[in-house]
Amino acid sequence: MKKSLLFYPANIQSHVIPAxxxxxxxxxEYEIYVLVMDEKLSDIVRSxxxxxxxxxxxxxxxGHEAGYLNExxxxxxxxxxxxxxxKNVLFDDKVHELNAVVGHIRTAAVIVDIFNSTELFPLHVIFPQTPLVCFNPMLSTYKVDGFPTVSEKSWVTANTMDYKIHQKGQIFQGWTTWIGSSFRWVYSGIL
Structure with missing residues (x-):
């Protein structure tokens, strides 16, 4: 019987395909299991x-708590x-969720996309003796429509809607606002 490997690529087609x-x-040598976040990516994995x-x-x-609470x-x-x-509700829920779907897999290693590096924390709880390996499947020259490559232009000057939303979030959580201070206070108690 083959050993198993668990992959956890970022929820982006340009990361899943290289993974x-x-x-x-x-x-x-291994049975390959892949954690994905939508059906389109499941189809790629199955293919x-x-x-x-x-x-x-x-x-x-x-900072996904707002979307998590809303959902x-x-x-x-x-x-x-x-x-x-x-209260770390998202962490606790993620440990519970991941344990339910992958806790039974006797994986030789978990290979985690660097974009999912925070997921190493709940995965370590589930697989405390299993090697957790980070990898970067996306080359800096890999082109995705609407997003610049490293050689094209800076993310600072990127003119995409996602970037504009990200910038608003950064301003909202900025170091000089009382809201930013509240977020820093909460994070200091967690980390």
Whole structure:
């Protein structure tokens, strides 16, 4: 019987495809399981002959509490978000979710995309003796429509809607505002 490997690429097609290329080099020795966050990516994983496992898109440690609370049908005012962060509800939920879907897999290693590096924390709880390996499947020259490569232009001057939304979030959590101070206070108690 083959050993198993668990891949956790970022929820981006341009990360999943190179991860599947790496996995294809290992498929003779390992059963490959891949954590993905939507059905389109599951189809890509299946087309390579691997086993997709759907998980929620909320990642711990990067401020997804508002979306998480909203999806759960809970209030997500600033107070509720800060409280959820302080209580680590997303981390606890992620450990529970991942344990339910991959805890039974006797994996030789978990290979995590660097864009999902915060997921190493819940994965370590589930697989405390298993090697957790980070990798970067996306080359800086890999082109995705609407996003600049490293050689094209700076992210600072990127004119995409995602970047503009990200910038608003950064300003909202800025170091000089009382809201930013609240987020820093909560994070200092967690880390």
């Amino acid at each position: 599947m290329n790496l996995a294809s080099h290992l498929q003779n 390579h002959g691997f086993y997709p496992i759907l998980v929620s898109p909320f990642k711990v440690g990067i 759960k049908g809970l209030k997500y005012t600033l107070w509720h978000i800060l409280l959820a962060m302080r």
